[in-house]
Amino acid sequence: MLKLILPQTAIRAVKQIFAVKMDKNFSTYCRLLSSQKFTVQDSLPHLPVPPLEQTLHKYHQSVQPLLDEEELEHTSKVISKFKTKQGPLLQKLLEERAKKHENWLSDWWKHHAYLNFRSSVVVNSNPGVLLPRQNYEGVEGQLKFAAKFISGIIDYKFLLDEKKLHPEKSGMQPLCMAQHYNILSSCRIPGIKSDSWHNFSEDYPSHITVISNNHFFSLNVYGKKWRPLSVEQIYQQLKVIYSKSEEPAPQIGILTTESRNEWGKIYKKLIKDKQNRGSLESIQQSIFVVCLDRLIPSVAADTKQTKSLMAGQMLHGSGSNSCSGNRWFDKTLQVIIGPDGMCGLNYEHTSAEGPPIITLLDHVLTYCYANEEKILPAVGIQEPVRLKFNLGTKILEAIENAKKNADSLIDDVDLTISQYTLFGKEFLKSVKFSPDAFIQVALQLAYYRLYKEPCATYESASLRRFKYGRTETIRSCTVPSYLFTCAMDDSRVPAIEKIQFLRQAVQVHKNISNDAISGQGIDRHLLGLKLIAIENGMDIPKLFMDTAYTKNMHHKLSTSQVSSKYESIMCYGPTAPDGYGVCYNPQSSAIGFAVSALDTSPETCSKKMTAAIHQSLSDMQKLTLEFQVSKL
Numbered sequence: 001m002l003k004l005i006l007p008q009t010a011i012r013a014v015k016q017i018f019a020v021k022m023d024k025n026f027s028t029y030c031r032l033l034s035s036q037k038f039t040v041q042d043s044l045p046h047l048p049v050p051p052l053e054q055t056l057h058k059y060h061q062s063v064q065p066l067l068d069e070e071e072l073e074h075t076s077k078v079i080s081k082f083k084t085k086q087g088p089l090l091q092k093l094l095e096e097r098a099k100k101h102e103n104w105l106s107d108w109w110k111h112h113a114y115l116n117f118r119s120s121v122v123v124n125s126n127p128g129v130l131l132p133r134q135n136y137e138g139v140e141g142q143l144k145f146a147a148k149f150i151s152g153i154i155d156y157k158f159l160l161d162e163k164k165l166h167p168e169k170s171g172m173q174p175l176c177m178a179q180h181y182n183i184l185s186s187c188r189i190p191g192i193k194s195d196s197w198h199n200f201s202e203d204y205p206s207h208i209t210v211i212s213n214n215h216f217f218s219l220n221v222y223g224k225k226w227r228p229l230s231v232e233q234i235y236q237q238l239k240v241i242y243s244k245s246e247e248p249a250p251q252i253g254i255l256t257t258e259s260r261n262e263w264g265k266i267y268k269k270l271i272k273d274k275q276n277r278g279s280l281e282s283i284q285q286s287i288f289v290v291c292l293d294r295l296i297p298s299v300a301a302d303t304k305q306t307k308s309l310m311a312g313q314m315l316h317g318s319g320s321n322s323c324s325g326n327r328w329f330d331k332t333l334q335v336i337i338g339p340d341g342m343c344g345l346n347y348e349h350t351s352a353e354g355p356p357i358i359t360l361l362d363h364v365l366t367y368c369y370a371n372e373e374k375i376l377p378a379v380g381i382q383e384p385v386r387l388k389f390n391l392g393t394k395i396l397e398a399i400e401n402a403k404k405n406a407d408s409l410i411d412d413v414d415l416t417i418s419q420y421t422l423f424g425k426e427f428l429k430s431v432k433f434s435p436d437a438f439i440q441v442a443l444q445l446a447y448y449r450l451y452k453e454p455c456a457t458y459e460s461a462s463l464r465r466f467k468y469g470r471t472e473t474i475r476s477c478t479v480p481s482y483l484f485t486c487a488m489d490d491s492r493v494p495a496i497e498k499i500q501f502l503r504q505a506v507q508v509h510k511n512i513s514n515d516a517i518s519g520q521g522i523d524r525h526l527l528g529l530k531l532i533a534i535e536n537g538m539d540i541p542k543l544f545m546d547t548a549y550t551k552n553m554h555h556k557l558s559t560s561q562v563s564s565k566y567e568s569i570m571c572y573g574p575t576a577p578d579g580y581g582v583c584y585n586p587q588s589s590a591i592g593f594a595v596s597a598l599d600t601s602p603e604t605c606s607k608k609m610t611a612a613i614h615q616s617l618s619d620m621q622k623l624t625l626e627f628q629v630s631k632l
């Protein structure tokens, strides 16, 4: 029993003092400890498999605004056939799978949504997060802030290691905390047909990777007895790294922007060399990556446009002439500290959603804003070690190709960051609207105003109230939201009816959100039925080849709420070439938006969409106030 309460820092210290490879007993002992990681975790319910009829009924409802009468009639027949033919057997097989797994979906999801995804992770999968601009200037200010930020993450890691991280709840419901433990010391590793993802926490890495001017360094952030380096000590180490990287190195990091199959092939060649293998392992196993960016010519004055450019720096690094080579996009967490107050991060999505990343960031920002130095200097600090690569002609050619591909991918991104300041979630709560549902209905109105039609919309819902839960889809385009968007600008519709349509649309959105977070959504269940058919060598049911299904999966709006107590904003690319990515941060009295689109699509424009969202919010507020006032 005594053994089980020995803290992680003590274990690491034992390991370091005796410099032993963990023997069998020791590793069993560590496993026992890690099994104590989650106290609430064990009591979390397993993700349910919803009833087949319920899902098919909801699916039928969700496609209605997207189909014409003829298509809907056809889809109704396809659904009925599935309900009586393949559906029941697939449902039974899925229920059997659910009995054998703690979460019937999470492993499938990891592969289906991430590791088997073969396009570049940049823009298409890895989100960026732009933090509020910090008050520092010049290289000294940049390195000092980077040192504080690193120290803040090590402070957060201490909470994880000691299992002191505050268990999160949604209302009264405890949430699964597993994702928090996946963020540090982990990395995606490319393969030729599929990738893998590894967490190295149990190897107790003590170093981070610092990338500066495309040079890679391993920096040990602990001294003797696992004492973390003080901020001043980290700063001194960063100064050494900065001065040793004055001339740019070949952009080895740009290889991680390649399509996954291509990167998988190059990676296989790279690791044939022992030195390369050692350097790559050091990056993969490090606690996290810090990118020290040099000045970006396009980011000049503090204008609204600058925010969008800075967000691009987080999302993709702004191209091979800027900082896209000063990255390792496979790393789960890479912090980006640029000049003149620009900072944020990019994260690889396989193992975690945005909210746990924001929890870490909120902790680190609070740590950075508290002005006191908490940590005493450590002894026994090691000099940063340069990670060397032997790059033959083939790899250098691959780097040149990757630069071209990255540049065309990045040039296509049209990103607008904005802050809507007329109201935030406190106003919405005061008029008894769910803030998230209201914002989602505003997105529907904005899209309808621009295109005069509804579109399939994806909103992420968290499934973290279930063990190892990831996400479900909220299908925000509903019949009531469509009716509201049609009515809102129709002068023939009296305002009293408009507000009724609005209330109904918001309420229905809230209901389907509640269903989604309770494991009673549509999409993951349908995916499960499809995957279980494939796994059992059965024909893929016609339901998944129907026009309705294809239309429903073509998300012209791919949206997500990622809230932070700071003015941080997450951004990601659109999932449909002719669509938008919309991420928002509802704060008390403002709402941050990151809207992305692709320039190659003649139909989309992130600035126009942003303006339409702001206008929709204002018009909906006006309508709401009209009836609030008349009620008084």
Ligand code: COA
Pocket (backbone or CB within 6 Å): 353, 354, 355, 428, 429, 430, 431, 432, 433, 434, 435, 436, 437, 460, 461, 462, 463, 471, 513, 517, 560, 561, 562
């Ligand atoms: N009247 C007054 N207040 C209301 C209300 C109403 N009718 N409806 C909701 N509220 C309150 C809530 O109680 C809540 O209050 P709190 O801030 O004091 O807790 C607040 O308004 C916000 O609730 P709401 O806007 O309805 O929803 P939400 O913030 O819980 O978000 C989801 C809904 C679906 C976005 C959320 O559950 C979720 O799943 N988030 C994770 C998404 C994710 O993983 N994204 C990342 C992908 S990378």
